[in-house]
Amino acid sequence: MRKLSFLVLLILTILFFEACQQQKPILPKADFSTENQEVIVNQVTQFKNLSQRAVAYRWDFGDGVVSEDFEPQHVYQDSGEYVVTLTAKSPDHSTVIVQAITVLP
Secondary structure, three states: OHHHHHHHHHHHHHHHHHHHHHOOOOOOEOOEEEOOOEEEOOOEEEEEEOOEOOOEEEEEOOOOOEEOOOOOEEEOOOOEEEEEEEEEEOOOOEEEEEEEEEEEO
């Protein structure tokens, strides 16, 4: 009887650890595109969200303006080089992607 109890306990322990290892976190993948990497001052720029496995988003357009829209539009007021940052969030994790955009006068 002791051998059977030990064997059952061993099997349950193995199953428990196997189940724990299979539950890997689901990581979001941040990704986006724009039609143009160069735009003109006061031109509307549409951002296409290509992220996967995310439930929330935070865009930083590099000029002090942020958005939590899924696919925002943005208008740059001044010429220059800007770094656009998209953070894609899942309940437990987040990932970030950055891309440069040039705004011409």
